Structure formats: structure tokens, C-alpha cells
């Protein structure tokens with residue numbers, strides 16, 4: 570067992586860090602307060618080979634590992650927290666499901682622009698009445714000749730106001746088996762993108778409306794029976810979410826650490842007060858332990874990450890990220906609470922990841938299933954009553 574990065578991984582981490590220091594340090598604060606997808610950063614990361622890090626070179630990827638993508642998030646986030654979202658978009662999010670299951674024709678059509686950072690893709694899974702219970706989604710795809718007609722609505726999609734294409738979960742038929750997915754282009758007739766609404770992080774989302782939106786059958790990504798495949802792939806997305814949570818917690822921790830070394834009150838630097846030293850010890854414990862769980866889950870050399878290891882890593886990283894960023898704000902006092910510092914951004918941003926991509930409660934449900942080695946049907950009582 571080795572708890573350090575190997576030589577190759579360390580060299581990669583150092584090179585990403587140097588790139589970030591040179592290109593992303595300036596403007597980090599402004600980027601955090603810009604509600605739009607940072608397309609300029611995406612194009613820069615595309616040129617640097619930081620999009621599709623673990624994708625097959627035949628697909629335009631870099632042939633690296635999932636672990637390499639985690640390293641990239643950590644290094645980019647340590648310099649510019651907001652730019653870590655671009656690493657997510659180019660490696661872990663719906664792009665990962667897309668590259669896994671798209672046909673050669675679909676890949677040829679959209680992947681080059683996605684990997685170059687020219688366009689971004691948004692995931693349309695959640696609906697007004699289907700959040701944690703995602704399999705209750707109602708958006709339908711009905712075959713009509715060579716086309717499918719889409720009807721329904723999606724909410725909360727990351728980058729939904731700015732995306733060029735949308736990976737939309739749809740129902741081809743009843744039950745879990747009836748769920749699959751389609752790709753919908755932004756300007757398709759019958760598809761409306763609602764007015765953007767800000768999340769607490771400042772990032773915006775738009776409700777998506779599909780009213781007799783007609784798409785060709787070649788835009789189907791996964792047909793009937795596709796849901797299980799998609800959800801297995803979602804563990805990768807969860808690790809991107811975990812990496813960003815932890816990385817932003819660490820960013821805030823480092824800001825607070827610097828502050829505590831320099832800021833003096835009562836004639837002494839803050840770091841000399843034991844009440845604050847213990848806060849830092851608790852923060853370090855949370856970050857270090859979550860880091861181990863993240864690295865374990867991301868260390869897969871073949872196939873997809875384990876659902877259990879992913880769930881426990883995401884839970885630890887989500888909690889550590891938010892709790893540490895929150896404490897960092899406290900340690901930095903008024904400055905921490907001000908938008909002059911990125912500590913408050915890290916706190917707001919990490920809060921959302923306790924809800925997105927499997928809330929902490931849903932993760933605990935998943936972990937408990939492994940603990941008891943049995944499945945707990947969340948619909949138990951409702952199903953019995955009906």
C-alpha cells in the first residue's frame with residue numbers, strides 16, 4: 570500500500586500546477602463571480618490536453634487514468650477554484666457518459682468541439698417531480714417514424730443556460746427499464762430554455778421545456794434498458810464532484826492558514842490561539858481522511874469505480890469540503906465573509922455538492938445497503954399503501 574503519488578503522477582501534478590499558476594491565477598476571483606461557463610478556460614484546457622484526460626486517444630482523449638483526472642481537478646482548483654468546474658465538464662460530467670455510449674457518428678459530430686472547449690454539454694436528469702427519486706422521471710420519448718418526439722421538463726442542470734447540447738434522460742416506456750437518454754441540440758424546435766436562476770454559488774441554471782420536440786433517431790444515446798448503464802457511469806461524475814468539494818475545502822483551508830499566520834489580534838498572530846489551532850487540527854483531519862477515501866475510489870485501473878467506495882468518498886469529501894470552508898470563513902472573520910476573498914465562494918460552492926450528484930442522505934442510504942448487505946427499497950411504505 571502506498572499513500573503517495575507515484576513519480577509519474579507527481580510529475581503530472583507539478584506540470585498541471587505550473588500551467589495553472591501561469592494561466593489561471595490572474596482572474597481567479599472574477600471567474601468565481603461570473604455566472605457563465607468559462608469558455609475561454611475550457612479552450613485553454615483543451616489545448617493543454619486537460620479535457621478527456623482518461624478518454625481513449627481514438628476518441629481524441631489523452632489515454633490517462635481516472636486518477637489523473639482527479640489530480641488535474643486538485644491542481645487546477647488549488648489555483649483557480651472556478652476553473653475546476655471546467656475540468657469536471659471535460660472529464661467527469663455528462664461528457665463521460667457520452668464518450669462511453671455514443672455511436673461513432675455521434676462522437677464525430679460533437680466530441681471534437683466538446684474536447685476543444687468550444688461547446689459544453691449539460692445533463693438533464695432531474696425534473697420538478699423527480700429529484701432523488703430519479704426513476705420517477707416523466708419526460709417521454711415517443712417514436713414517430715424515424716424520429717422521436719420529446720415531451721417534459723428538466724430542472725437544475727449545471728451549465729444549462731450555456732450548453733450547446735443536452736444529454737437528457739427520457740422515458741421510452743414504463744418502469745426503470747423504460748428509461749434511456751437522448752442528445753438534444755440547443756436550437757431544436759420545441760425545446761425552450763427558461764430564464765436563468767442563480768444557485769447559491771452564483772452559477773445559473775435554467776428550466777428546460779420540451780413540447781413536441783422532434784429529434785432524429787440517430788440522437789438516441791441509450792435506448793430502453795439504458796438507465797442502469799448510465800447510473801453505473803454516474804459514479805465517475807460523483808468522483809469529480811468529490812474532488813472539487815475537497816479541493817475547494819483545501820483552497821479555503823490554505824487561505825485561512827495564511828491569514829492565521831499573519832493576522833494579529835491582542836498582540837499575537839491568530840495561529841497562537843489554541844482555540845484556532847484546534848480548528849485547524851480538526852480541518853486537517855477532515856481533509857486528510859477524505860483524501861484517502863477519494864484516492865481509494867479513484868484508483869480503479871479497469872472498469873468503473875465501486876459504487877460503495879464512491880458513495881463513501883463523496884460523503885466524506887462533501888462534508889469535509891463544506892465544513893472546512895465554513896470554518897475557514899470563521900477563522901478569517903469579516904474578510905472571510907467578504908467577496909474580496911474566495912473563502913466565502915468555496916463555502917457557498919461546496920454547499921451545493923452536498924445536494925448535487927446524490928445528496929449526502931442518498932449516499933448514506935447507499936452505504937447502509939453495503940453495511941447490511943441488503944437493498945432497502947425507499948418506496949417501501951408508499952408501495953405497500955398503494
Ligand SMILES: Cc1cc2nc3c(=O)[nH]c(=O)nc-3n(C[C@H](O)[C@H](O)[C@H](O)COP(=O)(O)OP(=O)(O)OC[C@H]3O[C@@H](n4cnc5c(N)ncnc54)[C@H](O)[C@@H]3O)c2cc1C
Pocket residue numbers: 691692693694695696699700701702724725726727728768921922924925926927928929930931934947
Ligand atoms: C449545484 C447543483 C447542481 C446540479 N446539477 C444538476 C445537473 O447537472 N443535472 C441534473 O439533472 N440535476 C442537477 N442537480 C439536481 C440534483 O440532482 C437534485 O437537486 C438532487 O438529486 C436532489 O433532488 P431534489 O433537489 O429534487 O431534492 P429531493 O429529492 O426533493 O430531496 C429533498 C431532501 O430530502 C432528502 N431525501 C430524499 N429522499 C430521501 C430518502 N429516501 N432518504 C433520506 N433522505 C431523502 C434529500 O437528500 C434532500 O435533502 C443539481 C443540483 C445542485 C444543487
